[in-house]
Amino acid sequence: MKLKSSYFFTLRENVKDEDSVSGNLLARSGMIKKNSSGVYMYLPMGYKVLKKIEQIIREEMNKTGAQEVLMPSLIPEEIYEASGRRALIGASMFALKDRFGKPFVLGPTHEELFVMAANHHVKSYKDLPFNLYQFQTKFRDEPRPRFGLIRVREFIMKDAYSFDKDLDGLTLSYQKMYDAYKASFDRMGLNYKIVTADTGVMGGLLSEEFQAVTDIGEDRLVLCDTCEFASNIEVSPCVTHDIPLEPFKDLSELYTPNVGKIKDLVENYQISEDKMTKSMIYMIDKTAVLVMVRADDEINEVKLQKLFGATVVELASAEVVENLSHAKIGYAGPIGINIKIVADHRIRSMSNFLVGANKTDYHFQNVNVDRDFKVTQYADIRNIKPNDECPKCGGKIYFNNGIEIGNTFKLGDKYSKALGLEYLDADNTLHPVIMGSYGIGPGRCLAAIVEQNHDDFGILWPKALAPYTVGLVIINTKIELQNTTGEDLYQQLLQAGVEVLLDDRDERAGVKFNDMDLIGIPLRITIGKTLEQGKVEVKFRNEKEIQLVDLDQVLPFVKNFLK
Ligand SMILES: [Zn+2]
CATH class of the missing domain: 3.90.960.10 (YbaK/aminoacyl-tRNA synthetase-associated domain)
Structure with missing residues (x-):
């Protein structure tokens, strides 16, 4: 992409109504823009990163044999009445009526619709197991949207649902999703913990959360300094040792x-x-x-x-x-x-x-x-505290903040029973289908990556997620040699399949460098004075040193970096 002829802007100043590092940097770098409280526009570069995150998740989901679908957002309210969740989700649901007065909601989560979809397919045990997933917009009327993309009212979610004939089947399906989630977050380079959590409005048998470890997370993660124990504070058990009572004094x-x-x-x-x-x-x-x-x-x-x-x-x-x-x-x-x-x-x-x-x-x-x-x-009705005894090994408890980027639920038969999803076994007896549900918030992943990868100058995207991996900066567009060299390198890199950004704007060099740092391009190539010696300056976003590279060595250098 060439910046001069593109939709592109950055902001010099911090954004006043963004209360997180990621919200501020994403807004300043022109990747997102708040439209109303908890509702955002994804602008070209932000959307590009979001698509990369989605593609990583999609590839890992497809490897497990899951099939992609797309459900509607506009859903008859009665479906949530039937599952008993209308009252449970309450005011967090956006509700509306159509022109005939029929009540609808904007889906906050989609278990109910997937049960309906499954019902069109499942007759007997031979039709199980399978797994369906989607990337789709969810709506939740959060009372306090905050932290940029982290607590929002409209967001894209990857949700998946597994359907099995029994609990053993669910255990296998669940493990596949668990592994796919780990693979996805590893590819994104996220630092995360997997913790047991409350099943909340989802209900069911087990819930685990994938929590990105950050300073601003809304969740308190309970971790042990000795063993692998990891839990959300909501469900972490406390250890209590009885101690002898003192002699009673008078009341x-x-x-x-x-x-x-x-x-x-x-x-x-x-x-x-x-x-x-x-x-x-x-x-x-x-x-x-x-x-x-x-x-x-x-x-x-x-x-x-x-x-x-x-x-x-x-x-x-x-x-x-x-x-x-x-x-x-x-x-x-x-x-x-x-x-x-x-x-x-x-x-x-x-x-x-x-x-x-x-x-x-x-x-x-x-x-x-x-x-x-x-x-x-x-x-046991109290919260565990730092320095408490670990409920698993007796080690010492410490806390981290976390952003929930994914969760996995063993739902069991809660939804299939409520909504009549059954199959016939080999003896012609009816059984409820056993379900799991699995969610990832790509927008939250994006925010968590920025929370974990930034410095005073801006974002530091990991190579796999950067909107562009190489940024070419022409120092002085009035010098023809710089322009033609920039154009030539741009074409070479494009043809080699490199995602390259050419800054050909008539701006001061300082502005261009600041923008490259702010938007977090991993490798910057500067076309300036050193051109007279047949060289360009090369700098990695996460390093201070500048290297000189011969013009004819630029392509091999970039290829080596992308390896
Ligand atoms: Zn422990």
């Missing part, structure tokens, strides 16, 4: 005016956090439950949801809390409250601790379980 009230917050209690009363509890009232499928953890722990809502098999877990409103505790917010506690109490395992080993007194401006101190109140149920 007493403590006057704590205007200090409903833990940190204020620590500061004002010199009580350490491990001698306090956090009591929060949750609505778990519309039933109020008091949830207790040690004050320095965090409540894990996904664990709560699993514990109750609940659909909705949310903090109770101020009104509900004040009604149940008969006190202002911040003073709820377990003593005398008339609802179920679920406590983290760690509470069992606490003695003489502090709780809210269900009375405004008061806490109870020297509280002890069983003597002063009863716990309905103990469970």
Whole structure:
């Protein structure tokens, strides 16, 4: 491509409303442009990179025997009603009506449609297994779109669905996808971890996430310094060792005016956090439950949801809390409250601790379980923390941030049962088809690659993904020899199949160099003064040194670089 006659622009300044390095660099380099909150245009170079990412994924999918299809985005709402997911996905679904008043949604994920497609094919066990996939636009009305391409409302997703007759079959199909995902992310040069995760709105038996390790990731990855343990914080189990209780002290009230917050209690009363509890009232499928953890722990809502098999877990409103505790917010506690109490395992080993007194401006101190109140149920309901014990090997836990670039689900028969996808076995008995579903976000991959490959000057694309691998810069377009040499090298490289960009604009050299750095072209060839000696300057994007190469050696040099 020649820049002078192309759609191409870059921005000198950082983009104000981009809150991530990748969003900012991709927008500054003219690869993407925000259209509305969480909705982006992919401009020529950005789209070129996106297509390369898609092609890597497509090749790895095709190697497994999966077949590519394309489903619609516009889907009758009743299909999601039938699977039970309309309510579950709720306001995150874009919903609309057609001119006759029939309700439709813009698909946020496509299990339902693939079950319908499978139903046109599957009659007996002989029709299984198979795997279908697509690259298709998804819509999710995110409450807080952010981080450029990472949390968006419209995005392309590669989703795949496997169909098997039994769990053994699913295990094989799942492994194929798992391997194809690893191969895809390896080819993209991503630094990633594979972690077990919550099955969330997908439901099913197992979920694993492929998480790109970055500074800004929204997910907290739980990793072990000793073994291979890797988990999303949402589902990481905690290890609790019971410790002997201290002799009980007498229960007493403590006057704590205007200090409903833990940190204020620590500061004002010199009580350490491990001698306090956090009591929060949750609505778990519309039933109020008091949830207790040690004050320095965090409540894990996904664990709560699993514990109750609940659909909705949310903090109770101020009104509900004040009604149940008969006190202002911040003073709820377990003593005398008339609802179920679920406590983290760690509470069992606490003695003489502090709780809210269900009375405004008061806490109870020297509280002890069983003597002063009863716990309905103990469970693992807290978040694991750095330096905690690894649940697998006893090693030390540390955290990384991650961007979820892919996920794999063993769905089992959840969707086939709900939507009637069955097959006849050899004895003529009907069974539900066993499914898996597998997603990759190519846009997120693109963002994660930039998060992992950039410097102060711009992006550093890996060779396999760069929009162009070689950038030819003509220093002075007023000098005819530079122009003709540039054109000649451009044609040589094009004919050799090299993706080459020619900067033939009438701009200052500094502008051209800055743009090449910003858009992250891996190899820059400069046609300038050294032409008098029959040489050009060659520089790799990730190195500082400039080399001189003879004109007739440029093509072999580039070929060697691309090897
Ligand atoms: Zn470990």
